[in-house]
Amino acid sequence: xxxxxxxxxxxxxxxxxxxLLVPSQAIAQKEPPKFPAFFNPAAKxxxxxxxxxxxxxIDQSRKNISFVDSMCGLGARGVRVGKEIxxxxxxxxxxxxxxxxxxxxxxxxxxxxxxxxxxYTSEICSFLSSRxxxxxxxxxxxxxxxxxxxxxxxxxxxxxxxxxxxxxTATDTAVLQGxxxxxxxxxxxxxxLRTRYSLEIGTRLLxxxxxxxxxxxxxxxxxxxxxxxxxxxxxxxxxxxxNYLANKISDKLGYILHCFECGYRELMKKSPxxxxxxxxxxxxRMGGPLWIxxxxxxxxxxxxxxxxxxxxxxxxxxxxxxxxxxxxNKRFFEIASRELDHIPYHxxxxxxxxLMKNSTHPLSKIIDKLIIxxxxxxxxxxSSTGFKTEANxxxxxxxxxxx
Ligand SMILES: C[S@@+](CC[C@H](N)C(=O)[O-])C[C@H]1O[C@@H](n2cnc3c(N)ncnc32)[C@H](O)[C@@H]1O
Numbered sequence: 001x002x003x004x005x006x007x008x009x010x011x012x013x014x015x016x017x018x019x020l021l022v023p024s025q026a027i028a029q030k031e032p033p034k035f036p037a038f039f040n041p042a043a044k045x046x047x048x049x050x051x052x053x054x055x056x057x058i059d060q061s062r063k064n065i066s067f068v069d070s071m072c073g074l075g076a077r078g079v080r081v082g083k084e085i086x087x088x089x090x091x092x093x094x095x096x097x098x099x100x101x102x103x104x105x106x107x108x109x110x111x112x113x114x115x116x117x118x119x120y121t122s123e124i125c126s127f128l129s130s131r132x133x134x135x136x137x138x139x140x141x142x143x144x145x146x147x148x149x150x151x152x153x154x155x156x157x158x159x160x161x162x163x164x165x166x167x168x169t170a171t172d173t174a175v176l177q178g179x180x181x182x183x184x185x186x187x188x189x190x191x192x193l194r195t196r197y198s199l200e201i202g203t204r205l206l207x208x209x210x211x212x213x214x215x216x217x218x219x220x221x222x223x224x225x226x227x228x229x230x231x232x233x234x235x236x237x238x239x240x241x242x243n244y245l246a247n248k249i250s251d252k253l254g255y256i257l258h259c260f261e262c263g264y265r266e267l268m269k270k271s272p273x274x275x276x277x278x279x280x281x282x283x284x285r286m287g288g289p290l291w292i293x294x295x296x297x298x299x300x301x302x303x304x305x306x307x308x309x310x311x312x313x314x315x316x317x318x319x320x321x322x323x324x325x326x327x328x329n330k331r332f333f334e335i336a337s338r339e340l341d342h343i344p345y346h347x348x349x350x351x352x353x354x355l356m357k358n359s360t361h362p363l364s365k366i367i368d369k370l371i372i373x374x375x376x377x378x379x380x381x382x383s384s385t386g387f388k389t390e391a392n393x394x395x396x397x398x399x400x401x402x403x
Contacts, residue, residue: 039074069091072104075093166237173232178287203235205287366387
């Protein structure tokens with residue numbers, strides 16, 4: 001009670017094209033407090049990515065495009081959507097915390113998007129259940145909880161339009177990365193693996209769980225984009241009504257076998273029982289079921305890159321300073337455009353330094369060598385030292401042994 005009555009200081013900050021009123025403590029402290037309202041300045045990068053994905057995913061011919069910020073906090077994402085994506089005609093803000101929802105309202109006023117905004121202060125599932133009739137559904141719904149999104153997956157899937165989009169954050173990365181495998185199994189229906197690529201496995205477990213919940217509702221998800229970094233995982237999926245595709249969901253799910261002795265890894269379509277590593281013969285451990293298919297819509301990524309390049313060219317011309325490389329998101333999406341996103345695991349360059357008992361090679365050199373030797377290979381956005389390849393561990397070692 002005392003906490004709620006205390007006087008709090010507020011500051012204005014700039015993020016993207018908006019000005020946000022935020023608690024001063026949120027920008028001063030390393031761990032942003034939940035009172036008087038939650039705001040994480042470090043999440044700017046993932047909000048930047050959201051704007052780029054939503055803007056480039058939207059079908060321009062669609063009418064009445066709406067965005068629901070279902071756990072809005074002080075509205076940072078929704079206000080940016082309202083301001084930075086003019087094609088979105090309606091932004092709906094909901095947070096069961098009154099101070100958060102009120103602050104979101106102030107932020108829409110400051111940024112001149114109040115006229116296209118609605119506000120609610122309900123528990124998310126009761127709020128979204130009031131929007132399941134077809135006139136009321138949203139084109140895009142964002143779900144950004146503290147911790148796991150698992151309890152809310154049904155609600156957002158039931159409230160999104162046919163061929164609309166859901167975006168979901170999970171910050172229970174310890175669970176999804178395998179620190180608490182039993183919790184992961186009951187929340188996400190899958191077994192995680194504590195490996196060097198566990199964030200990618202966690203991302204694909206979240207996709208698999210979302211696809212299973214969707215198929216229970218006769219819906220089918222198609223991943224548009226997914227990424228993760230340290231304490232969060234984010235996925236973007238198109239949601240379509242289709243019994244036919246929902247019946248085929250098992251084609252998109254499978255298992256990873258990982259040998260904890262030598263690092264060998266393999267994709268398995270069916271649940272394997274006792275399997276020994278083909279390289280070192282030790283018993284392997286299994287992770288999954290998880291999403292084993294593509295996780296990026298490459299057309300959307302190419303549109304984003306084209307937009308970034310155009311704005312760089314415009315700014316370079318306007319500044320007269322010669323070529324400027326200004327957009328920090330460019331490199332991220334360049335890597336994503338090359339990533340072999342149908343391969344559900346990656347390797348890290350330093351794994352091979354240790355395995356082959358020599359010094360670590362630069363990532364680009366490793367990828368080039370694999371390609372020269374006839375294997376598809378790419379970097380990955382899941383790790384700055386990671387790479388994907390269709391070569392198996394034995395083939396990678398052989399290829400890199402004469403690098
Ligand atoms: C991680 S914060 C959201 C941050 C915000 N999306 C942003 O980009 O800054 C989670 C928010 O969800 C709200 N919340 C948590 N559980 C909720 C529930 N069951 N129903 C509605 N709001 C909820 C909290 O009050 C909090 O403001």
